[in-house]
Amino acid sequence: MAATPEIIPYSEVRHDLWRPLYGASPLYLTVVFCLLAVALWGMFCWGYQLHEGIGVAGIRRPVFWGFYLVDFVFWIGISHAGTLISAILRLTDAQWRKPVTRAAEAITVFALMIGGMFPIIHLGRAWIFYWLIPYPNSRLLWPNFRSPLLWDLTAISTYLMGSTIYLFLPLIPDVAQLGQHATGWRRKLYRTLSLGWTGSDREWDALERAMKLMAAIILAVAVSVHTVVSWDFSMAIAPMWHSTIFGPYFVVGAIFSGIAALLVVMSIIRKTLHFERYLTPHHFNNLAKLLLLMSLLWVYFSVAENLTVWYGNEPKEMQVFGARSRGNFAPYFWVMVFCNFVVPFILLGIRRLRSIRTATIAGVAVLIGMWLERFIIIVPTLARSRLP
Amino acid sequence: MGVQVSEQTKTEHRWGMAIDLDRCTGCQACVAACHAENNLPLSDPQSAAKGRAVHWIRVDRYYEGEFPNIRVKYMPVLCQQCDEAPCEPVCPVYATYKNAEGLNVQVYNRCVGTRYCGNNCPYSVRFFNWFDPAWPAPLELQHNPDVSIRMSGVMEKCTFCIQRIQRAEADAKSEKRPLADGEIQPACVQSCPAEAMVFGDLNDRDSKVSRLAESGRATRLLEELGTKPKVFYLQKAE
Amino acid sequence: MERRNFFKILSTVSAGIAAGSCGRKSDVLIPMLVSDREIVPGHEQWHPAVCGECAAACGTIVRIMEGERVIEQGGQKFRQRIACVKKIEGNPLDPVSGGRVCARGQAAVQSLYHPDRLHGPLRRKGARGSGEFTPVSWDEALAAIAEGLGKAKTSDPDKIVFLTGPRPGARAVAIQKFLAALGAPAALTCSLGSLAVERKAAESVFGWKGIPVYDLARARYVLSVGADFLGSWASPVYYARQYGEFRQGRPGVRGRLAQAESRMSLTASSADEWFALRPGSEPAFTLAVARLLLDDKLARNPEQLPAPILESIRAADLNAVILRCGVDEGRTRRLARELGESEAPLVIGGASIVQTNSLQAIQATHYLNLLLGNIGKKGGILAPSPEFSAIPENAGAAAIRSARVLFLDRQNPAYTFPFAAGVTKALSDIELIISFGGFIDDSTAYADWILPDHHPLESAAAVVPAVSSRPAITVAVPFVHPLYDTRPIEQTLSDIAPKANLGLELVTPKAYAEPLLPGDRTWDDVTRQGGLWMENPENPPATKVAGLKPEWPDAVFSGDAPRFPLLFQPYLSLQYHDGSGANLPWMQELPDPASSAMWDLPVEIDPQTAIRLRVATGDWVRLESPAGSLEAPAYVHPAALPGVVSMAIGEGHTRYGRYASGRGANPLSILAPVFEDSTGALAFGATRVQLARLEQKPRELIQFSPQDREQGPWGYR
């Protein structure tokens, strides 16, 4: 893989990067249309569920939490792609990060928006989801701050707000640039969004400092968000949920799936928008190494989690452990191990095999594996209740 | 060894139950009684097959030993009205909480349906309304007007027949007299032919339930979880 | 009595009349002008009633409160406020229920408000059995029936068959008088819970009329042979109450229970010791215990036994006898010793599953009680209370096959008789079938006329309970309006009589009970408390032990053993009893005690057979007998006897309302038509079967708690 970055003239950069903003290809429109259809279908299904009752989603006693919350945890995990990665890279001043961060930050915001929908869809009475919002209602009732769900709500809304700012701040100079060159309504829009950016040194300096600060804050928030998400489970006294390791385990899993998502998104952008010169093998190589590292970390946590349970041999925990590893959840469990460990370890661990293509394949595998991981964590525990 | 029950509280009453497994025959009269009293949703084969049948009280069955020296044990399980109820802190909207008389109450109007409480109840006694309940007419004429019908999307569970408790307290109050031990009988307790269940006030040291709860045969379910249930199981004496 | 119940009773019937005794302050004085049934109470009222679900006839109290029903008139819907039954509880004054009811008793209210209840008289429209009917007026129906009866009366009145429940009382007398006026034979029953064999055994050994009362609560050591007295035998609520006392009701004394039965019934589950008898070896087992008692010199009263029986016991080859039962000799010896040494031993004998030798089995337990000196003793076996009317005998299939006219009062011969008995076919051929059923069930579908009876909760009643610690007639007067255009059977019969030129007076519960009232009590007194409960006579009915032939036969099973290697033991379940409870959704969703099955019933198979046939819980099996076959899901029951297949009776109705129709399989249908000799009761445990695994699963076995700790539901143990 190439190591030395290519020097590209500025005008060319502008041309390449701005191209997608002007005019849409038929392919693009088709994709948008398809996605719109998917979204409408989803809305219809949700309407149906609201009308008929949450039972149509197939959840049952005692597995009170199902796909919706698997999806929730998964997408919140994906959201760590961005902010967290870009913040780490920013704080460690990794120079190669620059072309990567924007995609990462955008993934965060969108993944959060998607992830945030699921708890609402999951509610039995979704139309009153706002009762969870901490404000005293007409009867001066506050929500219950002891409930991890409230911590969740707080953490996720903080994260959404923080990561939106974090996405937006470095966008300012770019938007200002666009504002200078655009015409018509676009000019107005970009002007407004650029908040009167002139590009002075003072402004750059302030932006740099703001970004450093935001990076530090967002890092803390991101870690706490997935820790709090993990506490939805580990605060419960259910076997194999009630575990101290869940905080870091979930954070690691989140970064892991986040990087995977980032790799996949980048390779799609690279292909479809012809950004081969900006998203170079160098970037993929570095991200792939990061993915490999996270895979190993994930394995470490998974082993720590399962080994202690197995060694401890506590009957209730063993029931869940057994259901996962040998019972009828075993296929999911072993596919997860394959996707999250074997695939990245072989494709990315062996240097000869490491390429943009294999990195993308590994990314897809990890996304599948991490979805399964969320499933494996949530469902078998509930399926093995303590009493019959 | 007996269990410490007498964490008497300052409130007037602290309701508890003792279930004598030596008397219980597994006849399930209690299960039917709870349906009749509390307007439980009807299941049908399809919903039951999906695990959506509702029984606020159920009779768990355990096998011990091997044929022919096998024994079968029955154990009625209802909400244990835990003092340290794991279902309570996790509810984001206080739809389930501990009332002044120690009951773990469920406020249907307040429940948003997160089902978190159901996950965190180690006794699996919480039931969710996956759909609006329906009764083909005129079955609904049987409905107990003292108990509200639960809508789609809310959690429900054994209430210790709180409507009967309230009624008895109101009657006693209007007659300016204290409640007598045994005056309140939840529907399951009332029906039990073997008189295996005893309901009463754990704050009253002399109540029958207190005495049974402190007897040597008393144990509590999943005691190791520290949930401090107020349902006491009296083991079979041999 | 508990305070609440006391008030309940006081504030019940005729609050106006009984204003002086009005209990709760919040109660309103109800004007005397308004009859009880006109009152639509906004406050709860409690009225005494009688449970109509089985022969135990528990006294109940019923909670009445307002409700709103929708009626249609001229295409328009109206809402009507009516008094509704909300809850059934036991009548605390009643000596049988003592304030308790069983699950089926609770669910009786669902048959009152069942969506498939018939709204009025019907005439058959389609072919016999098609279940197609058209509404008719009472007059039309009664006139047509009277005409048909008139013909039968003159030609062959012997062929008029009236099937009714095994419940003595006012209705039994009304039916008796009606049949007498017709010159027809006495009413018969085809209920599986008729307890005919128990009655016969008591009569043959002790000369008693009725079902003996076992004084369980005061016994110390109980051996029960074949009687599932906590499940569905005799009087479950009465015996469960007694059982509670027996176990934990006496300070410092805990009764011990040994159950000898070929199935892990509820009673066997509760027992301290279970003797898993080979089906039909009850007489042998009892003989062995008797012999051991004699050997150990623990028989207190050997001289009470007629000499030939005593000799026969002494002559028994103990080892061979125990071998016949398939139980452990050491345990049996210990049992006999503990029983004999107990201060208050008691032997309960019953035929929860009727076999060809059930009479001898129960007689044998009576001999044991004689040996132990238990007759008429505290904690022993007590003489039955008087029944105050005749009890219908068991109907043989032949009687039904040869009938010209058939009356059906809550009897369902098409369901309770084996298919091979030819009853279903006979139902197509009988000239005139009149059903009083409130539902179209398997048999009522064949009726020419349906004259729906009131629901028991809408009728007056006077019923004699099967088992009672003192002479009792449980009574009720109506407290809610009949929901539909129905009539009590007594009324219908007396309405038919003049049309058929029969001299017949109306037998009401009041007319029936009044002559039996002691001088100091009126009918109103009795209805207010829910029963007439008399003191036990100073001198209990004489016991004259009859000199019977000593017989200890094993049961005979129909079917050829090599081809049909397994014994089939259908049993009465706590949900459905003899199948009559299957139309109630609460009973359908009541989890089966062993398998936790709902909305269907599995075939119970022992683990060895299951392994041999590669059957797991939830797999489907075909059960084949010499007389037929059925398909059902399997439940591998760890406590089932090797080689014995059980199945609860209840599902498999061709027709019985929306909740039972076409659901599951009827185990009775595949039985060989074998009847107990002395009573004609169906020997429903006398058939052999073979079992095969089916490859397909037509449906999943629905279980409420599929997670047995014994078998992980998710495939992992």
Ligand SMILES: Nc1nc2c(c(=O)[nH]1)N[C@H]1C(S)=C(S)[C@@H](COP(=O)(O)OP(=O)(O)OC[C@H]3O[C@@H](n4cnc5c(=O)[nH]c(N)nc54)[C@H](O)[C@@H]3O)O[C@H]1N2
């Ligand atoms: N059929 C019938 N009608 C009646 C009555 C009756 O008994 N029967 N009673 C009458 C009387 S006395 C009254 S007071 C009224 C009461 O009428 P309502 O005020 O409509 O009372 P509820 O039915 O209790 O509904 C209150 C609503 O508040 C919601 N809720 C619960 N917690 C919160 C919260 O934190 N925030 C918000 N925003 N909403 C919340 C519940 O889900 C519910 O939808 O009804 C009157 N109408």
Ligand SMILES: Nc1nc2c(c(=O)[nH]1)N[C@H]1C(S)=C(S)[C@@H](COP(=O)(O)OP(=O)(O)OC[C@H]3O[C@@H](n4cnc5c(=O)[nH]c(N)nc54)[C@H](O)[C@@H]3O)O[C@H]1N2
């Ligand atoms: N679970 C639950 N409990 C609740 C509520 C809830 O939403 N859910 N809501 C609460 C609220 S807001 C209220 S206002 C209360 C209402 O509680 P209650 O005041 O108990 O209201 P009702 O049930 O309507 O009872 C009124 C009684 O008065 C009787 N009655 C009717 N008309 C008359 C009359 O003219 N004279 C007399 N003397 N009696 C009459 C009726 O038969 C009825 O028995 O319930 C409270 N309790």
Ligand code: SF4
């Ligand atoms: S009613 Fe009583 S005896 Fe019957 S199962 Fe319930 S607790 Fe046990």
Ligand code: SF4
């Ligand atoms: S038994 Fe379950 S529902 Fe009841 S209080 Fe305890 S945790 Fe809550």
Ligand code: SF4
């Ligand atoms: S389901 Fe209802 S009661 Fe349970 S935690 Fe959620 S909001 Fe609270």
Ligand code: SF4
């Ligand atoms: S106490 Fe009441 S609500 Fe609870 S199980 Fe018993 S009958 Fe049902």
Ligand code: SF4
């Ligand atoms: S034992 Fe029979 S009579 Fe008594 S409540 Fe149960 S079904 Fe009714």
